[in-house]
Amino acid sequence: MAKIPHLPYHGCNCCTVSRRCFVASSIAAFTASSFLSLDAAEPANEKLDEPIDLASLRPAPRIRIREVICRQPTPYWLGWPGTSYDLDGHRKEYEAAFRETAADAGVTLEMDPAPIEKQENVASWVDKAKADKVDAVLIHLQHMHCWPWLQEVTKAAIPLIVWAPIGTAFTGHVRNISRQPLVHVISSLDTRAIEQAFRIIRAKHQFEQTRLLVVRGNERKEAVLERLGTKVRYIPRDMLHELFHRMPLTDEARQVAKAAAANAEKIVEPNEQDLLNAARAFLTAKRICRDEQSNAITSDCLGMVSSRVVPTPPCMAVSMFQDGGVTYGCEADVFGAMSLMLPSYLFDKPGFMNDPVPETVENLLLAAHCVCGTKLDGFNGPQERHRLRSHSESDIGVALQVIWKEGRPVTLVRFSNPNELILDTGVVVGNQETPPAGGCRTDVKIKMDRVEDSRDVLGFHQVVFAGNHRRDVENFCQMWGIKVVNSPEKAPRELTA
Numbered sequence: 077m078a079k080i081p082h083l084p085y086h087g088c089n090c091c092t093v094s095r096r097c098f099v100a101s102s103i104a105a106f107t108a109s110s111f112l113s114l115d116a117a118e119p120a121n122e123k124l125d126e127p128i129d130l131a132s133l134r135p136a137p138r139i140r141i142r143e144v145i146c147r148q149p150t151p152y153w154l155g156w157p158g159t160s161y162d163l164d165g166h167r168k169e170y171e172a173a174f175r176e177t178a179a180d181a182g183v184t185l186e187m188d189p190a191p192i193e194k195q196e197n198v199a200s201w202v203d204k205a206k207a208d209k210v211d212a213v214l215i216h217l218q219h220m221h222c223w224p225w226l227q228e229v230t231k232a233a234i235p236l237i238v239w240a241p242i243g244t245a246f247t248g249h250v251r252n253i254s255r256q257p258l259v260h261v262i263s264s265l266d267t268r269a270i271e272q273a274f275r276i277i278r279a280k281h282q283f284e285q286t287r288l289l290v291v292r293g294n295e296r297k298e299a300v301l302e303r304l305g306t307k308v309r310y311i312p313r314d315m316l317h318e319l320f321h322r323m324p325l326t327d328e329a330r331q332v333a334k335a336a337a338a339n340a341e342k343i344v345e346p347n348e349q350d351l352l353n354a355a356r357a358f359l360t361a362k363r364i365c366r367d368e369q370s371n372a373i374t375s376d377c378l379g380m381v382s383s384r385v386v387p388t389p390p391c392m393a394v395s396m397f398q399d400g401g402v403t404y405g406c407e408a409d410v411f412g413a414m415s416l417m418l419p420s421y422l423f424d425k426p427g428f429m430n431d432p433v434p435e436t437v438e439n440l441l442l443a444a445h446c447v448c449g450t451k452l453d454g455f456n457g458p459q460e461r462h463r464l465r466s467h468s469e470s471d472i473g474v475a476l477q478v479i480w481k482e483g484r485p486v487t488l489v490r491f492s493n494p495n496e497l498i499l500d501t502g503v504v505v506g507n508q509e510t511p512p513a514g515g516c517r518t519d520v521k522i523k524m525d526r527v528e529d530s531r532d533v534l535g536f537h538q539v540v541f542a543g544n545h546r547r548d549v550e551n552f553c554q555m556w557g558i559k560v561v562n563s564p565e566k567a568p569r570e571l572t573a
Contacts (some may be wrong), residue, residue, distance in 0.1 A: 125326045128362040130400040135285035135371050139183040139278050141237070142210045143174060144201060145191035146225055147218035156220040157243035163218055170216060170239065170267065177271035183278055186210070191218070198228040206232055212277045214239060214270075223249045233258060235555065237273045241265055257557040276552050279421035280304075286417065289370035291316045292379070292408035301414070303494040303557065308410060309368060313376050317385045320360045329355040336392060336474070339450075339459060345466035346474045350388065354474035357386075358393035361404060373397075374405030374413040381470050388473035391446045392464075395476045398426035398449030399459075405429060406447055411491040412537040418489050418497075419541040422552055424455050427489075427539035428478075431516065434530045441522045441530045442508055443488075443540045446475035448518040452484075452542040465517040468510060477517040480504045485544035486522060490535035496559045498535045501525045501546045529567035 145167060153159060171187060178185035192198055205213050212235035215226060223245070229236045230253070238261040240250070245263045254261035260276060262269045284305035294312045301308060323329075332355035337343060346354075365373050381389045390404070397404035401420055405413030412429050419427040426449030433442035446467050450459040461479040466472055482504055490498040501524075508519035520540065527533055553560050 122322070124323055124359075124363065125328075127328050128359075128366050130362055130397065130402055133362070133365050133371050133402045134400075135282045136182070137278065137281040137285050139212075139274070139281060140186060140208075140210045141178070141183055141212045141214055141274060141277060142186045142188065142205050142208070143171075143214040143216060144188040145216045145218055146198070146222040147191050147193060148221060149193045152219070157218070157241070161218075161243065166241065167216075167218070170241070173267035174214070174239075174270055177267065178274060181271050181274035181278060183274045185214075185274075192225070195222075195225045198225045202228050202232045202234065206234055211235065211281065212237060214273075217241075217244045220244050220246070220249070223253075226253060230256060230259060235277055236260070237270075237277075238262065239270060255554060258555060260551055260555050272548050272551070275422055276555050279418075279552065280556055282421040283414075283417060286372055286403075287368070287370040288403075288410065288413055289365060289368050289373040290408050290410060290413075291364075291373065291375035293376075301494045304414065306414065306417075309370060311364075311368060313379065316360065316364055316375055317380055319364055320357060320386055323356045323360045323363070325352060325356065326359065329359055332358055332396075336464065339462075340464045340476075341461050342463040344463055344477075345471065346464050350466075350472070350474050351464075353388040354390075354392040357388055357390045358396050361390060361393045361397065365402075372403035372405070372413055372417060374403075374408050374410065376408045378407055378469075381467070381472070389446070389467045389470065389475070391467050391473060391475035394447035395449055395478075398428075398447075399451045399455065401426075401455045404447075406445065406537070409537050411493065412539070414491045414494075415489050415537070415539040418491075418549070418552075419487075419539065419545075422548065423541070423543070423545060425453070425541050425543070426451060426455070427541045428518065428520070429537050429539050430518075430520075432533055432536060432538060433515065433519075434533070435521065436531065438521075439523075439530050440505065441502065441524055441533050442515075442519055443522060443538070444508070444516040444519040446516045446518065448476055448478040450476065450478055452478075452480070465510075468514070468516050475517045477510075479507050480518075480520045482506055484542055486520075486540050486542060487545045487549065488522075488533075488535075488538045488540050489549060490538040492535070492561070495557075496561060497549070497553055498538065498561050498563070499546060499549050499553075500527060500533065500538075500563050501544050502527075524563070526565050527563045528565060532564050532567055534561065534563045 214237045217240045236259045240263045250261050287307040290310045298309045333351035377389050380386050394404040403416045416427040419425045428448045430443035430445040451457050463477040465475050465477045467475045484504040488500040502522040505523045506521040
């Protein structure tokens with residue numbers, strides 16, 4: 077299967093680049109030689125009234141992480157953490173926290189009962205872990221003199237998490253090793269960081285187990301993204317809208333429409349038929365993902381609406397997918413969909429793929445689109461306030477206008493290519509109503525951090541999600557060798573061509 081080459085980042089801040097041109101140029105960068113052509117799939121035995129559990133589409137890899145303590149032979153004299161440090165007491169404390177966080181992150185933690193107390197024993201332990209094909213190792217340091225031992229682990233190229241509780245490291249110990257790929261160092265007493273470290277391992281395997289279904293054009297072809305390992309399958313656009321027209325109005329569709337109406341604080345433009353069509357679009361998306369053995373989808377939604385082959389865009393379905401932990405991206409934008417997967421897999425939160433608009437009087441970034449999840453604080457959390465609106469550009473169908481809470485910190489991410497990620501943060505300061513504004517229904521006002529001028533925010537179709545996760549995203553990228561790019565902190569003083 078061919079590898080997809082990475083795409084150059086063009087900035088997409090030029091006023092002459094439209095949203096559709098941006099997506100089209102991204103698609104054009106995939107050369108024909110990048111893809112393996114596929115024969116048409118055999119027709120499925122259609123039972124279109126068969127319910128499909130959305131959660132079954134989300135990749136759920138079994139992750140094994142092996143933990144061991146590295147320390148000096150006991151009893152020892154002098155050297156941090158000190159003779160007064162309760163080695164066994166803290167071991168019990170931290171290992172209980174490790175077990176709890178492993179359960180929360182959905183990984184299997186294998187704890188080695190025998191500490192490593194001699195440097196010459198590290199290599200054999202690492203060889204055993206590698207032979208057992210564990211996905212990562214967790215080294216719990218209980219003495220400062222054990223840092224050189226970690227070289228045996230880094231040489232083996234096994235993903236390494238280092239737990240160095242305060243009192244076991246100086247800056248010189250962590251400065252270099254903590255910036256190496258396949259290494260994540262935690263020098264802290266905050267055991268919550270261990271859960272996020274486990275998620276770093278889990279998320280990479282979720283990317284690798286994901287097949288992204290791209291619905292556009294008229295060809296079937298497939299490739300694999302480098303570094304992240306995500307499979308990308310293209311299918312003809314006609315397959316989606318033809319399946320929609322065959323999708324019956326089932327009891328499930330009626331229940332979906334009823335629940336959508338009940339959960340909204342207000343219904344503005346949509347009528348009952350709009351809701352039923354939107355529910356059928358949700359069922360159609362689930363069905364085509366299952367039939368194509370895919371875990372995520374992005375479709376040429378604007379193309380289908382502009383050519384009038386469907387009576388509704390999939391906006392409500394997209395929001396429901398995001399809330400259910402399954403990525404549904406807009407406009408057949410592959411790296412937009414990949415960016416949506418990042419908060420989904422790394423934080424169990426929905427992302428909001430959007431069009432960036434500068435508000436030059438208040439110096440804000442407006443993140444606008446008609447597709448936003450409602451469970452912004454996590455898939456198991458409550459829904460945010462939202463209204464049912466029409467898709468703004470066409471004024472048909474059902475889209476969600478989600479009201480983001482003021483004061484909420486947010487993170488913005490965008491994969492420019494598999495090897496590079498744009499990363500910024502900000503704070504929500506309000507929501508833009510439409511009307512009086514034009515544009516998309518969910519329109520979030522963001523005061524950017526570390527960016528002097530909102531006109532300089534990088535990227536297009538960035539993904540905004542709740543929480544300031546700058547450090548966590550940096551840690552993910554550092555572990556897996558992805559370059560992080562930030563929007564410029566200072567505005568340029570001279571115009572450039």
